[in-house]
Amino acid sequence: MTATLIPSPTARAAHRDPNVLRWLTAYTSSMLGDNVYYLALSWAAVQAGTPAQAGLVMSASALPRAVLMLGGGVIADRFGPHRVVIASDALRCAAVLAVAALLFLARTGLWPLALLALVFGAVDAVFVPAVGALPARLTANDQLGRVQGMRSLAIRFAAVVGAPLGGLGVALGGAPAAFALAGLLIAVSVPLLVSVRVRDLPTEDDAAKGTAWADLKAGLRHIRGHRVLAPLMLAIALGDLGFVGPLNVGLTLLADQRGWGASGMGWTLAGFGTGAGAASLLLAVRGRLPRAGLVAGCTVVVGSVAIGALAYAPTLATAVGTALLVxxxxxxxxxxCGALLQTLTDPAYLGRVTALSSLVSLGLTPLSMPFAAAAIGAWGLRPVYVVSAAVCGLGGVAALVVPALRRAELPR
Incomplete structure (x- = not known):
């Protein structure tokens, strides 16, 4: 498929640009479909097998996503993120609708669910880097910070709305209806993406000239040799590593030990989601914040203190307020950090750079959850929260002690 190219960025702000808004609508619909899909998959797996088998099905997508993510970045840079995103959404839509039809026609057990999870994980490995590389081809460099805020808002919206939509689909027609709804939501994104106009980039011809392995090594060299990207990757990795355990496994155990129950955990998660949404809205509205590197480092350090304090919250109201701050x-x-990655990376390497950062966040960091659960069982909540907060805080320290990252700015 040949993309329509626009020769230069428009002067229009991203949140007023119809082209960017078409992309944002497509992305939001795709993310809604993702959330409905995961709910449908978990429901269908629990209904078709034992809890252990359901857990295996739910985790089946993690392995291909982690193994193939770096290769997905090479594909996004080699063939162009616009084409790759369209193809990925079309393939995900077809896979989900095929399983919906299969479940509607017959009781098939767990095998189609496991196969779907594997396919979804493999396609995600290509889709995620392409999504990260696409905004640079839609708008001017000084609008990428605003686009990052808008994209984060879309993710938050999809997470809040997607679960109830999936539950409604299950209530009306079981897992087949929920899968069908997920497929249709993803399908909505495809024509919108086709209508999105993209532009040539100055280094487009240098994106991928050798073998796939050579392209991957070139992308890693680009990160390693960059004064800001290399320490920024380290900061992201440490921040995510210290954050995931306490806010996933740890929060469930905290609510259980304090007697707050599922509703208390829901309120705490709502507090966190509200705070994160407000941060995304701030960048979407303002477009940029001065001294972005310094602000990012300071907020990670202070946020890590709030993560540690969450384990000491004496009441549910205190926990919700602390989670809001986190x-x-x-x-x-x-x-x-996402906006700095977008604006400081050579556009020819954006797919590969996004792939590495996504590999840390989506592929490797979740592996810390079983270790966090085991550590909480052995030593209790508070020590594990404190250690996790310290690891997260090291990400902020890494950002503050490297002068180039500390002084990094978003373009005006």
Whole structure:
């Protein structure tokens, strides 16, 4: 498929640009489909097998996503993120609708669910880097910070709305209806993406000239040799590593030990989501924040203190307020780090750079969750929260002690 190219960025702000808004609508619909899909998959797996088997099905997508992610970045840079995103969404839509039809026609057990999870994980490995590389081809460099905020808002919206939509689909027609709804939501994104106009980039011809392995090594050299990207990757990795355990496994155990129950955990998660959404909205509205590197480092450090304090919250109201602060600070650092990645990376390497950062966040960091659960069982909640907060804080320290990263700015 040949993309329509626009010769130069428009002067229009991203949130007023119809082209960017078409992309954002497509992305939001795709993310809604993702959330409905995961709910449908978990429901269907629990209904078709034992809890252990359901857990294996739910985790089946993690392995191909982690193994193939770096290769997905090479594909995004070699063939262009616009084509890759369209093809990925079309393939995901076809896979989900095929399983919906299969479940509607017959009781098939767990095998189609496991196969779907594997396919989804493999396609995600290509889709995620392409999504990260696409905004640079839609708008001017000084609008990429705003686009990052808008994209984060879309993710938050999809997470809040997708679960109830999936539940409604299950209630009306079981897992087949929920899968069909997920497929249709993903399908909505395809024509919108086709209508999106993209532009040539100055280094487009240098994106991929050798073998896939040579392209991958070139991308890693680009990161390693960059004064800002290399320490920024380290900061992102440490921040995510210290954040995931306490805010996933740890929060469930905290709510259980304090007697807050599922509703208490829901309120705490809502506090976190509200804070993170407010941070995304701030960048979407303002477009940039001055001294982005310094602000990102400081918010990670202060946010890590709030993460540690969460384990000491004496009441549910205190926990919700602390989670709100965690969401605001870590959400702001997250969107700023994402915006710096977008604006400082040579556009020819954006797919590969996004792939590496996504591999840390989506592929490797979740592996810390079983270790966090085991550590909580052995030593208790508070020590594990404190250690996790310290690891997260090291990400902020890494950002603050490297002068080039500390002084990094978003373009005006």
């Amino acid at each position: 969401g605001l600070l870590t959400g702001l650092s997250g969107v700023l």
